[in-house]
Amino acid sequence: MTVTTRFAPSPTGYLHVGGARTALYSWLLAKRHGGNFVLRIEDTDIERSTDDAKQAILDGMNWLGLNWDTGPVYQxxxxxxxxxxxxxxxxxxxxxxxFMSSEELDEIREAQKERGEKPRYPGTWRDRTDHPEGEAFAIRFKNPQEGSVVFDDRIRGRIEFSNTELDDLVIQRSDGTPTYNFCVVVDDWDMGITHVVRGEDHINNTPRQINILKALGAPVPDYAHVSMILGDDGKKLSKRHGAVGVMQYRDDGFLPQALVNYLVRLGWSHGDQEIFSMEEMIELFSLDAIGLSASAFNTEKLIWLNQHYIKSLPASEVAHHAKWHFEQQGVSVDSGPSLESVISIQADRVKTLKELAQISAYFYQDFDDFDEKAAKKHLRPVAKEPLSVVKDKLMAITDWKPESIQAAINETAESLGVGMGKVGMPLRVAATGSGNSPSLDITLNLLPKDKIGERIDKALTFIANRENS
Known part of the structure; x- marks a missing residue:
């Protein structure tokens, strides 16, 4: 048997975190067994499905690296x-x-509620043959009226539903469109789905779908219903907890590797291990290791993972994702130092790629103004001489490398008889626009020598203007 799984979102909005975790678990199960992963877009709700939402699902899956073997299939x-x-x-x-109208059914359900009964279709047309001519009708599945539906959920164990709890499900609406529960069954059968991994909110759909599968003579897949994801406050995850859509995490500066690593641990574990490469996840993943309890989303933990991956992934891989953030901020990285070299000196200093782009723009474009607080503290009249002297020494360097740059800074401090900070801090603000940067020797080494000269001149002009104001 080839293990075949599917991720089957409805395109009525963005790809949310819960759906992404379901997709990841389904994908890992297929990859673990050398099987087939199907992406199916369940767009039968034509009024609510949008092309933008369909694209958002594809974008989210591609960004996470969850490539599909079959699809996307559109219902x-x-x-x-x-x-x-x-x-x-x-x-x-x-x-x-x-032939029961929706108004008639609503009245019956209201009466059932008043009697304290479970609202349900009473089977009025189940055995009738006196069909009125020319009137609209829905088509209902004849659910068995005796016995039970029993299935062994791969996460939750044995689950049983009495058929008396299930009414006759509409499988085709009066407008001729098939309904969700029927389409799912046919697709799972036709696509050879062996394992259905989905959220616990689908448990009540499962007995209905199993009965339809049996009526069609189709095999019943294994089911695994994962618990929901909660926010930090113990309530169902929603927008009030922050980003919920997968692509919002990209926009906020998270690496897909960090989000995938975080999502896999929201319910699944392998001992106390926290960091997993994709290869390790595939090798170790099993449905048996998924817990029953709901998982709480912890943004701080995700940030910690993001920092880990920014620092530990090859700089070229980080650069692939970071370039987008520079572009979003109007910064072109096509000229200037390689993005990899900037990442290698900035990785320890940031939590997100968005932050990386914000604090690294000075490598690729001139800044209009110095950071107000840093300039007030360090671009004072007393800094004029150190800046002028260090500029001369820097411009005289013929071999522009960190060692030569550091030597020029040291010589300036020694010749003026001042501490390193009296030279280094004004130079840092002049060269980068702010009071924070990696060590000056490696920072300046990534910038052209003439650019450093121009920026020091700008700082000296700023000081002069400050004196005269």
Whole structure:
């Protein structure tokens, strides 16, 4: 048997964190067993499905690195297949036409609620043959009225539903469109899905889907229902907890490796290990190691992981994702030092790629103003002489490398009889625009010598203007 899993989102919004974790678990299960991962877009809700949402799902999956083997398959392309099987069930007496209006059904359900009963369709048209001519009808599946549906959930254990709890499900609406629960069943059958990994909110759909599978003579896949993700406050994860859509994490400066590593640990574990490469996840993943309890999303933990990956991944890999953030801030990195070299000296100083782009712009473009606080403290009249002397020494360097730059700074401090900070801090503000940067020798080494001269001149002009104001 080839293990075949699927991720089947509805394109009614962004790819959210819970869906991304489900996709990851399904993907890992398929990869772990050398199987097939299907991406299926469940777009039968035509009114709410949008092209933008479809693209957001594809973008999110691609960014996370969850490549699919089959798909994307769109349910709206398969309506003929659904109708063919609905007609088969009608012909075999396993489905029937229901002429009850939605208003009539609403009245029945309200009356059931008032009597303290579970609202449900009462089977009015199940065995009737007096079909009115020309009136709209839905098609309902004849759910068995005796026995139980029992399945062994791979996470939650044995689950049983009495068929008396299940009413006759609509499988085709009165407008002729098939419904979610029927399309899912047909797709899982046709695509050879062996394992369905999805959220616990689908547990109540499972017995209905199993009964339809059996009516069609289709094999029943293994089911694994994962618990929900909660916010830090113990409530269901939502926008009030911060970013929920996967691409918002990209926009906020997180690496996909960090988010994937974080998501896999929201419910699954392998001992006390926290850091996993994708290869390790594939090798170690199993449904048996997924816990039953809901998981709480902890942004601080995600930030910690992001810092780890910014520092530990090859700079070229970080640069691939970081370039987008520079572009978003209007900074071109096509001229200037290699992005890899900037990352290598800035990685320890940032939590996100967005922050990396913000504090590294001076490597690629001139700044209009000096940081106000840093300039007030360090670009004072007393800094004029150190800046002038160090500029001369820096411009005289013929071999522009960190050792030569550091020597020029040291010689300036010695010749003026001042501490290193009296030279280094004004120079830092002049060269970078702020009072924070990696060590000056390696920072200046990544900038052209003439650019340093221009920026020192700018700082000296700033000091002169300050004196005269």
């Amino acid at each position: 709206t392309d398969r309506f003929d297949r659904y109708r063919e099987l609905i007609q088969k069930l009608l012909d075999e007496g396993l489905a029937y036409k229901c």
